[in-house]
Every structure is written in C-alpha cells, then in structure tokens.
Amino acid sequence: MVIVQNEDFNLQVEYDRLRAKSSVGAVVTFCGLVRDLNQGEKVSALTLEHYPGMTEKMLLDITEQANKRWQLIDCTVIHRVGELQLQDQIVFVGIASLHRGDAFAACEFIIDYLKTQAPFWKKEQLMGCDSHWVDARESDLAALNKWCEK
Numbered sequence: 001m002v003i004v005q006n007e008d009f010n011l012q013v014e015y016d017r018l019r020a021k022s023s024v025g026a027v028v029t030f031c032g033l034v035r036d037l038n039q040g041e042k043v044s045a046l047t048l049e050h051y052p053g054m055t056e057k058m059l060l061d062i063t064e065q066a067n068k069r070w071q072l073i074d075c076t077v078i079h080r081v082g083e084l085q086l087q088d089q090i091v092f093v094g095i096a097s098l099h100r101g102d103a104f105a106a107c108e109f110i111i112d113y114l115k116t117q118a119p120f121w122k123k124e125q126l127m128g129c130d131s132h133w134v135d136a137r138e139s140d141l142a143a144l145n146k147w148c149e150k
Helices: 011-018 054-069 100-117 138-148
Strands: 002-005 026-033 041-050 072-080 082-085 089-097 120-126 131-134
Touching (some): 002 054, 041 072, 054 072, 089 100, 100 138
Antiparallel strands (some): 026 089, 041 082, 120 131
16 A cells, blocks of 8 residues: 555554454564754754655555565555654555565665655755755665665
8 A cells, every 4th residue: 555645644553454464474664754853954844745646656666566575465655745844754664474574674675765766855944944955865875775786
C-alpha cells in the first residue's frame, strides 16, 4: 500500500494492519520526523511538494523492487506532503514478513530509495526568514549505492 497525503498517520493503526495475518513473523517499521537541525542550520519547518501521479508510481515501483528482492507479506509506505512542523511525522515504512532479516533489509532498502529517488521537493524554513531547497546528501547517495552493488 502506498499513500501520499497531507494528513498525519497513526503508527498503531499501521502496525496493527501489518501484523493482521497469522503468517507474519516479523514487522519492522520506520517513521521519519521533522527535526530542528540539518547540516548545522536550525530548521523551524519543512514543506514537501510532489507531482501527483508520478510520485505514487515511483513509490509503487520501489515497493515492487523490494518485493522482488525479499519475501514480504505486506508493505506500507505513507509519505506526507505540505507544510510540516518540528517533530511532525513525515514518512512511514512498514514491512511484514515471515522473518526479521527480510523485514529489516526491505525497510532499509525502501528508505534509501525514498531519500534519493522519490520525486519529492523539500524546502526547509530556517529560524528567521531564510529558506532553501534540500538536495539528497552524499550519505544518502552512498546508502543507495550499496543496494546497486547487490
């Protein structure tokens, strides 16, 4: 399941949905939050923009790649857009599988691809009046490259 939305999401609801099947032996989840510091600058808010249709298709492609690499029972990706405040939830990735290894690997794979390949445009509002668009960091690209070598 892939959802791009303005509204917040409920972690317990998403976790409960992932573990609903009796064959599930492991659930791994990741939740990204808006933090107050990025690369040495104090951040007061974050705005995420996307291109509807294209973004959802890319997220589905990423989850399909994960399903081909690992034995997954279920997968949820929820990504928020719009203006977010400090400590707001940005993204949820939840993986249900038979075993923890597949769940951990698939969750990390999806996050690494989301950070670098998903068509979101992020603008940080800094303390004061300045703002700037955020690019993927070198560390994000390095994380992505490890999956390309496998």
